Amino acid sequence: MxxxxxxxxxxxxxxxxxxxxxxxxxxxxxxxxxxxxxxxxxxxxxxxxxxxxxxxxxxxxxxxxxxxxxxxxxxxxxxxxxxxxxxxxxxxxxxxxxxxxxxxxxxxxxxxILTQTPTDLLITQRNLAFRLSEATSIDSVLSYVLQAAMEISKTHAAGLYLLNEVGDTLVCRASVGISPQFLENTQDYNRESDRWNMVMSGRPVYSRVNDLQLKNKQHLESEEFKILAVIPIPFQGKVIGCINLASRQVMEIGEDQRRAVETVAVQTGITIKRLQSQYSLQTGYQHLMQLFDLIQELVFVVNLQGKIFYANRAAVKALDVSSVEDVVGKSGIEFISEKSLADMTEAVAYISPDNFHDLQLDFISRTGKHFTVDTRMTLGVWELEPVIISSCRPVTQRAQHSQDEMYQMLDLIERMPLPVLFVRPNTLQIVYANMKAGEIFGFTQQDLHNHAFLSYFSETENERLSTELRSGGIQRISLTNPWLLLRKDHSSFLADLFGSRVLWQDEEMMIFVISWLDNEGQNHLGMDKDRYREVINQQVDLVIRFTPDGLLSFVNQTYCDFFNMTAEQLIGSHMQAHVHHADLEFVLNHFNELTFTNPILRNRNRMTDGLGRIRLMEWIDRGIFDGENLVEIQAVGRDITDDTVINRTVPQVEKRFRTLVEKIPAMTYIMHAKTMFPLYLSPQFESMTGKAIEDIYAQPDLWPESIHPDDRESVFEGINRRIIGEDHGEPIEYRYYHRDGHMIWALDYGSRIEAEDGTVLLQGMIQDISEMKRMHQRLDYMIGFEHLVNELSLVLMNTTAASLDASLQGVLAKLGTFNQVDRVYIFDIISGKEAMCNTYEWCAPEIPPHMDFLQYLPFNSLPWGITKIFNQEPVHIPDTSRLAPEATAERLFLESEDVLSVLVVPMIDQGQVTGVIGFDSVIQPKSWDAEAITLLRMVSDMIVNTRSRFKTQ
CATH class of the missing domain: 3.30.450.20 (PAS domain)
Known part of the structure; x- marks a missing residue:
C-alpha cells in the first residue's frame, strides 16, 4: 500500500x-x-x-x-x-x-488563513497617513509606523533606525518585540558594518535569516528569528534610515504587503523630515526673537491682516503691558492713534520685499500714554506667512546706544548657540559675525568681516542666487528652501537662513541666524568637479567661467547650444567675441568694477547667438579672488529678449506660445475676448477632447457646447470676470464631455492680455483633473467608510434584545444611504427547510418594498446564486441582463423584480451560512468595488455577532 x-x-x-x-x-x-x-x-x-x-x-x-x-x-x-x-x-x-x-x-x-486583502492594506496605510499628518513628535511617528508595518507584514518584531546628526551611524530609535540584550547588541550600525551597506544600497531586503549574507547573525538566531525584512526609508533620493521587520516563523511577506510596507517607509521619511524642518524653523525663529529682545528699538511682527505675531521686550515695556502674551493676537490698530492710521495704511500699500518705508507713528500704550516713534517697515516672512516687520525708535531716544549697552548686546549674541551675521543690504558686506559663525565657517571672526556675504554660498547655488536677488533682493534669500553654504576648507553644509531687516547702530542691517540641518549634507551634497559639471549642464541658464582678460575656461551645455558650438570650440577662446561691438567697452569696464569687497555685479548687454540673431542678455557676474587679486570670473546669464520686446501681433504671440506649451500635459489656448474666437489651440486639445482643432477653428461653438449644461453659466460668468480683470487669478472648475461621451473634470487657469492697440485677449491652460477628483472621492469614501463602520458598530454594541429589530432596520438605512442604493435587505435561512425568508428591508424614497412577496424563497429556484452563497462567495451582478446562461433562473427572477444590479454576501455564524445581506439597484445599473463588498461583509459579521449575543443569552 x-x-x-x-x-x-x-x-x-x-x-x-x-x-x-x-x-x-x-x-x-x-x-x-x-x-x-x-x-x-x-x-x-x-x-x-x-x-x-x-x-x-x-x-x-x-x-x-x-x-x-x-x-x-x-x-x-x-x-x-x-x-x-x-x-x-x-x-x-x-x-x-x-x-x-x-x-x-x-x-x-x-x-x-486568507491573507490581507488590498483593501485591508489600503485602510491600514490610510489610517497611518491620518496619524502621521497630525503627529507633532518624531517619537510618536516611530510608534505609529512600527505598529502599521507589523500589522501589514504580520511579523512579530520590528525596529526603526535613523541616521544620527553626524550622518555616519544608523541608530535604533524605536523597537517592538525584541529583548533588551538584542537591542543592546544591535543598537547602531556604523559605516564599516555590512548592515550599513545593506541599508544604504536603497534596496529593500526580504530574506530568511539563514540565507542572509551577514557576518554576525548570532543575535538574530538567539532571538529565534526565521525571516528578516529591511526596508530603507528614503527622502529626496537619499536613505535616512530603515524599518526592520522580523518573524519567529518561516513565512513570506507577499508582494502586496511589500508594496504597502515600502509605501509606509516613504511616508515615514516625508513625515520625519517635515518634523525636523519644523523644529529647525522653530529653533531659528526662537533665536531670532532672542536677538530682537536684545535690541533697544521696538520690534513688531504683524501679518497682512493686522494681527500681531510678535513683539520684542522693548515693545512690551513701551506699551505698558505685563508680557508679550498681552500683545500677541491683538490687532495692531489697537495701539496706533487715529491720526497715524492713514499714514500707516499708505505705507503698507507701497511696501515690498526689496524696499522699506520710513514714517513717524503715534502709539498709545495700554495705560493711555501717547508716544511718537520713528518707524521703518519692511515686508518679510514669519513662520511661512507674509508679515510686516516694524522697527520703531521713540523720538525722545534717538541717541545712539551707550557703549555699555552695545557691549552687553554683543556679549549676549556671542553666547548664542547658532551663527549670527549682520550684513549691509546695499553692499552685501558682513559687518559683524559672532563666535559660532567663525566656528561653523572655519574662519576667524575678523576674516568673516573681510568677505562678502555671497562668497559663502556654494557655486551650485549661483542660479538660485541670481534668481532670488533678481526678484527680491537680499530679503529673498531668507524666504526660500535651505542653501548649500561653504566653509573655509571648501566643504559644504546645508542650512536654513532666517533673516530680517533691523536698525543697528543707526544703520539698516540684515541680520541672519543660520540653522544648519546636519552634516550629512557634506557627504551627500558636497560636489566634486565632475558632479558640479553635471549639475551645471542641466541648468537652463548660460554658465561660463573665464579669466579677467576674457579667456573661457568653462562653458555649460546651454551656452554651447546658444552659440551652436561645441565646448572644445569655445574653451580657450575669448568671450568678448560674442559680445555686440557696441557694448564691448561697457562690458570690459563692468568687469573692472569687480572687487574683493564687491565681488558680485549685475549687467545687461547684447550678444550675437549661433543663428546670427542679436539677443539681449542679463548676467550675474561673480569675481573669484586670491587674496585681493581677481583670478577668475563666473557668470550666469539669461536671454531676456522675449521678456523685453513687446509682441505686437497675434502670430508672434502664437509662435511664442507654441515653443513653450506643446509639451505641457494640458490644453493651452489664446482667444479673442470679445468674439471668443480661438487664435491658438495647443496639440493636446485633440487628445483631451476628441475633436479636431480645425473643426474648432471652423465652428467655435463646438467647445462651449461640450461643457456640462449644469456648469455653463458658472463658466461664462468666470470668463466674463476674467475679461474685465475681476477674477483675481481664480481658476474655473467645470465638467465637459469628450467626443466619445465620457465626462472629464477640468481646471481652467487663465489671464487677460491687453495688446498695445487695446485688443483684449484671453490666454490660459486647461488641465484634466478627473483623476484628482476620483482620488478625492475615493478618499472621501474611505473616510466615510470608517465613520460608518464605527457608527454601526456603536449602534449594534448598544442594542438590546428589545431594540434589535429597530437597530437592524436603522443599520440597513444607513448602509443604503451611504452606498446610494435603492434597496437593502436581509434574508435568513429557514431552519429545517431548503429556503430563505426576507426578514428585514429598507427602500430608498419612491422605491417599492418587496419583502411581503419574498417570505419563502426556495434554494432550487436560484441554483447558481445559492451555490456561490454556500461557497461563502459574494454574488455581484452589475447588469442582470448580461448574466451567463447558467444563471438564467436568477436573471428571470431579478427581471420580474425590476432589479438591474445586485450585490449579496453570505452571513456566516461559526463557519455556517445562516443568511444573506444585499443591495439592489433599481433606477440604474451599478457596479460595486472591493471596498463596498468589504463594507457589506463587515456589516454582515457585526449583525451576526449581535444576533449571536442574544441567542446565548
Whole structure:
C-alpha cells in the first residue's frame, strides 16, 4: 500500500473549506473529513486511516499541534495556533483548532488563513497617513509606523533606525518585540558594518535569516528569528534610515504587503523630515526673537491682516503691558492713534520685499500714554506667512546706544548657540559675525568681516542666487528652501537662513541666524568637479567661467547650444567675441568694477547667438579672488529678449506660445475676448477632447457646447470676470464631455492680455483633473467608510434584545444611504427547510418594498446564486441582463423584480451560512468595488455577532 504523503494532504487542506480529523493522543489519524464546499457533505478520506500525522502534514505544523495538544491535555481546554507552512515552494498561513473528545480521541480542524486583502492594506496605510499628518513628535511617528508595518507584514518584531546628526551611524530609535540584550547588541550600525551597506544600497531586503549574507547573525538566531525584512526609508533620493521587520516563523511577506510596507517607509521619511524642518524653523525663529529682545528699538511682527505675531521686550515695556502674551493676537490698530492710521495704511500699500518705508507713528500704550516713534517697515516672512516687520525708535531716544549697552548686546549674541551675521543690504558686506559663525565657517571672526556675504554660498547655488536677488533682493534669500553654504576648507553644509531687516547702530542691517540641518549634507551634497559639471549642464541658464582678460575656461551645455558650438570650440577662446561691438567697452569696464569687497555685479548687454540673431542678455557676474587679486570670473546669464520686446501681433504671440506649451500635459489656448474666437489651440486639445482643432477653428461653438449644461453659466460668468480683470487669478472648475461621451473634470487657469492697440485677449491652460477628483472621492469614501463602520458598530454594541429589530432596520438605512442604493435587505435561512425568508428591508424614497412577496424563497429556484452563497462567495451582478446562461433562473427572477444590479454576501455564524445581506439597484445599473463588498461583509459579521449575543443569552 502506498502511504499518503504530506504533499497529498496539503493539497486537500489548501483548497478545502476546512479539513477535520479525529486522532488519538499519539497523533495517529482515525478518521479524516474534508469539504471543498460549505454546503457539501463531508468527504471521509479513508486512505488516511491509521496513518501517523507526521507522514501527512509538514513537520513544523505537526510540531505545533503536538505542543498545543500537550497543553490542552493538561488544562482540558481547547487549543489552537497559527503559523506559516511551506508547500510547493510557497508559504501559506494556517490555523489549527484542537478539542479533546475523550481520553482516547482528539478532534483537530485545520484550515488555510486568507491573507490581507488590498483593501485591508489600503485602510491600514490610510489610517497611518491620518496619524502621521497630525503627529507633532518624531517619537510618536516611530510608534505609529512600527505598529502599521507589523500589522501589514504580520511579523512579530520590528525596529526603526535613523541616521544620527553626524550622518555616519544608523541608530535604533524605536523597537517592538525584541529583548533588551538584542537591542543592546544591535543598537547602531556604523559605516564599516555590512548592515550599513545593506541599508544604504536603497534596496529593500526580504530574506530568511539563514540565507542572509551577514557576518554576525548570532543575535538574530538567539532571538529565534526565521525571516528578516529591511526596508530603507528614503527622502529626496537619499536613505535616512530603515524599518526592520522580523518573524519567529518561516513565512513570506507577499508582494502586496511589500508594496504597502515600502509605501509606509516613504511616508515615514516625508513625515520625519517635515518634523525636523519644523523644529529647525522653530529653533531659528526662537533665536531670532532672542536677538530682537536684545535690541533697544521696538520690534513688531504683524501679518497682512493686522494681527500681531510678535513683539520684542522693548515693545512690551513701551506699551505698558505685563508680557508679550498681552500683545500677541491683538490687532495692531489697537495701539496706533487715529491720526497715524492713514499714514500707516499708505505705507503698507507701497511696501515690498526689496524696499522699506520710513514714517513717524503715534502709539498709545495700554495705560493711555501717547508716544511718537520713528518707524521703518519692511515686508518679510514669519513662520511661512507674509508679515510686516516694524522697527520703531521713540523720538525722545534717538541717541545712539551707550557703549555699555552695545557691549552687553554683543556679549549676549556671542553666547548664542547658532551663527549670527549682520550684513549691509546695499553692499552685501558682513559687518559683524559672532563666535559660532567663525566656528561653523572655519574662519576667524575678523576674516568673516573681510568677505562678502555671497562668497559663502556654494557655486551650485549661483542660479538660485541670481534668481532670488533678481526678484527680491537680499530679503529673498531668507524666504526660500535651505542653501548649500561653504566653509573655509571648501566643504559644504546645508542650512536654513532666517533673516530680517533691523536698525543697528543707526544703520539698516540684515541680520541672519543660520540653522544648519546636519552634516550629512557634506557627504551627500558636497560636489566634486565632475558632479558640479553635471549639475551645471542641466541648468537652463548660460554658465561660463573665464579669466579677467576674457579667456573661457568653462562653458555649460546651454551656452554651447546658444552659440551652436561645441565646448572644445569655445574653451580657450575669448568671450568678448560674442559680445555686440557696441557694448564691448561697457562690458570690459563692468568687469573692472569687480572687487574683493564687491565681488558680485549685475549687467545687461547684447550678444550675437549661433543663428546670427542679436539677443539681449542679463548676467550675474561673480569675481573669484586670491587674496585681493581677481583670478577668475563666473557668470550666469539669461536671454531676456522675449521678456523685453513687446509682441505686437497675434502670430508672434502664437509662435511664442507654441515653443513653450506643446509639451505641457494640458490644453493651452489664446482667444479673442470679445468674439471668443480661438487664435491658438495647443496639440493636446485633440487628445483631451476628441475633436479636431480645425473643426474648432471652423465652428467655435463646438467647445462651449461640450461643457456640462449644469456648469455653463458658472463658466461664462468666470470668463466674463476674467475679461474685465475681476477674477483675481481664480481658476474655473467645470465638467465637459469628450467626443466619445465620457465626462472629464477640468481646471481652467487663465489671464487677460491687453495688446498695445487695446485688443483684449484671453490666454490660459486647461488641465484634466478627473483623476484628482476620483482620488478625492475615493478618499472621501474611505473616510466615510470608517465613520460608518464605527457608527454601526456603536449602534449594534448598544442594542438590546428589545431594540434589535429597530437597530437592524436603522443599520440597513444607513448602509443604503451611504452606498446610494435603492434597496437593502436581509434574508435568513429557514431552519429545517431548503429556503430563505426576507426578514428585514429598507427602500430608498419612491422605491417599492418587496419583502411581503419574498417570505419563502426556495434554494432550487436560484441554483447558481445559492451555490456561490454556500461557497461563502459574494454574488455581484452589475447588469442582470448580461448574466451567463447558467444563471438564467436568477436573471428571470431579478427581471420580474425590476432589479438591474445586485450585490449579496453570505452571513456566516461559526463557519455556517445562516443568511444573506444585499443591495439592489433599481433606477440604474451599478457596479460595486472591493471596498463596498468589504463594507457589506463587515456589516454582515457585526449583525451576526449581535444576533449571536442574544441567542446565548
Amino acid at each position: 502506498t502511504l499518503p504523503t504530506s504533499s497529498n494532504l496539503m493539497d486537500i487542506l489548501l483548497v478545502a473549506v476546512d479539513t477535520r480529523f479525529i486522532m488519538d493522543h499519539n497523533l495517529i489519524i482515525q478518521q479524516l473529513f474534508a469539504r471543498t464546499d460549505i454546503h457539501a457533505t463531508e468527504r471521509n478520506a479513508d486512505q488516511y486511516r491509521s496513518i501517523p500525522l507526521h507522514l501527512c502534514l509538514p513537520p513544523e505544523l505537526v510540531e505545533a499541534i503536538e505542543k498545543s495538544l500537550r497543553l490542552a491535555s493538561e488544562t482540558m481546554q481547547p487549543g489552537y495556533g497559527e503559523l506559516y507552512v511551506e508547500h510547493h515552494n510557497q508559504i501559506f498561513p494556517v490555523r489549527y483548532d484542537l478539542f479533546i473528545v475523550d481520553e482516547e480521541r482528539v478532534l483537530c480542524t485545520v484550515k488555510r
